[in-house]
Amino acid sequence: MLDQIKLETTNPGATSTALLPGTMTPANPKITARNVSVFYEQKQALFDVDLDVMPNEVLSLIGPSGCGKSSLLRCFNRMNDTIDVCRVTGNITLDGQDIYDRSIDVVELRARVGMVFQKPNPFPKSIFENVAYGPRIHGMTKDRDELEELVVSSLKRAGLFDEVADRLQDSGTSLSGGQQQRLCIARAIATRPEILLMDEPASALDPIATSIIEELIDELRQNYAIVIVTHSMQQAARVSQKTAFFHMGKLIEKGETEQIFTNPVDAKTQDYITGRIG
Amino acid sequence: MPKTPSPHIVQSYEDELAELVRLISEMGGMVELAIVNSTMALVRVDHELARQVAGDDKKVDDLQRLIDEKAVSMIARRQPMAADLRRIVASIHVATDLERIGDMAKNISRRTLRMSDKRMAAQLYSGVKHMSEMVLGQINKALDTVTSNDVEACARIVKADDEVDALYMSLFREFLTYMMEDPRNITDCTHLLFCAKNLERAGDHATNIAEAAYYVQTGGNLPADLEAGLIELS
Numbered sequence: 001m002l003d004q005i006k007l008e009t010t011n012p013g014a015t016s017t018a019l020l021p022g023t024m025t026p027a028n029p030k031i032t033a034r035n036v037s038v039f040y041e042q043k044q045a046l047f048d049v050d051l052d053v054m055p056n057e058v059l060s061l062i063g064p065s066g067c068g069k070s071s072l073l074r075c076f077n078r079m080n081d082t083i084d085v086c087r088v089t090g091n092i093t094l095d096g097q098d099i100y101d102r103s104i105d106v107v108e109l110r111a112r113v114g115m116v117f118q119k120p121n122p123f124p125k126s127i128f129e130n131v132a133y134g135p136r137i138h139g140m141t142k143d144r145d146e147l148e149e150l151v152v153s154s155l156k157r158a159g160l161f162d163e164v165a166d167r168l169q170d171s172g173t174s175l176s177g178g179q180q181q182r183l184c185i186a187r188a189i190a191t192r193p194e195i196l197l198m199d200e201p202a203s204a205l206d207p208i209a210t211s212i213i214e215e216l217i218d219e220l221r222q223n224y225a226i227v228i229v230t231h232s233m234q235q236a237a238r239v240s241q242k243t244a245f246f247h248m249g250k251l252i253e254k255g256e257t258e259q260i261f262t263n264p265v266d267a268k269t270q271d272y273i274t275g276r277i278g
Numbered sequence: 279m280p281k282t283p284s285p286h287i288v289q290s291y292e293d294e295l296a297e298l299v300r301l302i303s304e305m306g307g308m309v310e311l312a313i314v315n316s317t318m319a320l321v322r323v324d325h326e327l328a329r330q331v332a333g334d335d336k337k338v339d340d341l342q343r344l345i346d347e348k349a350v351s352m353i354a355r356r357q358p359m360a361a362d363l364r365r366i367v368a369s370i371h372v373a374t375d376l377e378r379i380g381d382m383a384k385n386i387s388r389r390t391l392r393m394s395d396k397r398m399a400a401q402l403y404s405g406v407k408h409m410s411e412m413v414l415g416q417i418n419k420a421l422d423t424v425t426s427n428d429v430e431a432c433a434r435i436v437k438a439d440d441e442v443d444a445l446y447m448s449l450f451r452e453f454l455t456y457m458m459e460d461p462r463n464i465t466d467c468t469h470l471l472f473c474a475k476n477l478e479r480a481g482d483h484a485t486n487i488a489e490a491a492y493y494v495q496t497g498g499n500l501p502a503d504l505e506a507g508l509i510e511l512s
Contacts, residue, residue, distance in 0.1 A: 234357050261359050263497030267283075273359040275291065276284040 028096075030055050030195055030225040031076055036090035038071045038080065045071045048090070049251045051244055053195065058217060058226040060236035060257065063246035064272065069229045072246070073197050076227065077113035078106050094195075111138050114188035118200040120180030122172030122187070127164050130172040130183055131155060134191040150190060158186035159216050178209025185216065189224075196220060198228040202235065214239050233273050237261045245269045283361065291356055298348055298369050299425060305341045305376045306421040310414060312338065312383035313480060317410035320390045320473055321403045328387040338380035345373040364497060368490040372424060375483040375490070379417060382476040382483075389469045389476075398466055402456060405449045406474050412442055413477045416484035423491035433509045435488035436500055442481040449474045 029052035038046035046068040053059050053076075061069035071080065078099060080086040092099050099109055111134065122130050131151040134140075141147040151168075155161035160182040164175070172183050181201060188196060198217070202210040217226060217239045230236050236243055237257060244254040245268070253266045264270050271277070286292040312331055319328035349370045352358060358366050416435055423432045453467045453474075492500040503509055 233359060237359075262363060264360050270360050271284050274283075274286070274362045275288060276286050 028055075029053055030095060031227075032091075032093045032096075033072070033075070034091045036072065036075060036088065036092060038068065038075065039087040039089075040083070041085045045249050047249045051251060051254060053225050053227055054242070055225050056221055056223075057242060058221055058228060058240040060240035060243045061227065061229045061246060062231075062233065062236050062243060062272075063252075065231075066248075067246040068249040069244075069246045070199055073199055073227060073229050076195070076197055077110045077115055079110075079115065081106060108138075111191040112193050113195045113197060114191060114193035115197040116181070116184050116188050116199070116201045118203055120177060120184050120204070122175070122180050122183050124171065124173055126169045127155075127172050127175070127183060128168040131186050131190045134187060138191055140191065154186040154190040155183075157189055157220070158182045159212060159219075160186055176209075178205050178212060181205060181209070181213060182216065185213075185220075189220070193224065195225045195227065198226065200230055201228065203231065210235070233261070245272065247272065294348070294352055294356070295362065295365065298345065298352070298366065301341065301345050301348070302369060302372055302376070302424055303421065305338060305345065305373060306417070306424075308334070308338050308341065309376050309379045309383065310417055310421075312380055313410060313414055313417065313477075316383040316386040316390070317407060317477075319387055320393075320470075321407055323390070323393070323395060323397050325391055325395075328390040331387040332384050332391075335380050335384040338377055342373045342377040346370055349373075361494065364494045368494045371490045372487050375486045379480045379483045382480040385476045386473045389473055393466050393469050398463070398470075402453075402463075402467070402470060405445075405452055406470055406477070409442070409445050409449065409474055409477050412445060413481045413484065416442065416481050417487075420484040420487035420491070423488050424494075427495055429492060429495055429509065430511055432488040432492040432495075432500055433504060433511055436485050436504065437511075439481055439485045442478060446474055446478040 031053035033049055033051045036046060036049045036051075037044060045066075049068075049072060051059075051072070061073060063069050074080045075088055075092055076099075080088055088100065094109070094112065098104070123133060125133070128151055131154050132147055135147060135150050141150055152161060155164065160179060163179060164170070164183075172180065175183060181204075185196075185201075201217075202213045205213065214235065217228070220226060228236070228240065240257045242254065243257045243260040245252045245260065245264070245266070247268050253260065253264060253269045255265075260269065261273060264273065286295075312334065315327055316331045318324065319331060349366045352366050353363075356362075416438060419431060419435050422428070423435065450471060453471045457464045457467045489500040492498065492503075496503075498508075500509075
């Protein structure tokens, strides 16, 4: 299936400047997207997007349904590879390395770039096994004790451990919606990713569960770069440092979240975030 | 930014924003009248009119509270963004400035009531009257900027405040001369001087309103942008 993805690198020189691990300074972006376009068969969903994702920063992607924000998010860990008719052009690098390069192991890439989806989707396994699954398949721990330690620390970082400490063998699907979403976050961070992609992670949650997830996003920012797609303008304003607004597949405006929500430059951004007929 | 923004999808939100602007205009009209009447009461030594102005100030205060309540309610219920957020926050500031202008008119009226019934020489009043007209023009233009998109007009109001300040300083010197000429003038001249000071303060509030209107239109800080030469006046 992966072979069906045709990547046309419009900036072939970019891969030659790949940074070696450990040489990154805080000023360097974790992800750079240049001239990224996404096509579903003949239909173009995203047009020549240039965007950087900085470390220790939350970037919100906002825009009306079908504007291409989820398509871009799914480019960052090559989730679009799973869609046969999808074609991605342009250049996307992770720490300077082209993630669509043939040498890239997609499974390893997805361990480095974790993802949390709109609907909590725990495996039909125990809470413990949900979190242990990723580290186990990636061979990240050498014995059971180390694995248990990683599961517990991931659940703690996801703010869920105290609520499930005495029932780790219960099914993940027995948890409430908010707890299931935090379980999915624990599962995503168990593989020690560098970037977390979140596709409307709180849209199905009540305000309390949403606040817990938002508090968690703020804490996770200390260690990760986070890209979040959200339809809630207030959520984007609360959790992110940078915001990018998309409209009909085009990146209209990107900037500091505070500036975007108090004084956007583009009239389309203004119309969208103030709920006007654009 | 478009000169005329598109309407909101939610009509009731559009209506609430329009109502906020309408209330500001209504309050503006009330304080303009208060300045006119307080000056007239002072110049004509009309204690009845002065009492009326002082009593009417409560209506201005009530309107300020209503605007504040509506603005806070909209922030809570609508979660406004960008230009809407700026307009709602600015409404709170503008209502506060208008309420203070109302207080200035009330202060002038109270002072009129404390002054002697005997009218002083006409030239003593003419400076204050002229200053009142100048400040009234500033308030009027500032209220216009709340509904217009005229960024230049905001800047002109801020610049014109220097003329109001200069007039106050010249009145100050003039009253001082009268007081030195005849010590019997000291009490009433001091009252007049304080009235002039109240008008000068009202002028300051007019510039605050123009600055708030500029913030609504641009998101910028008018004095800082003027200082940086970002606004060209035709």
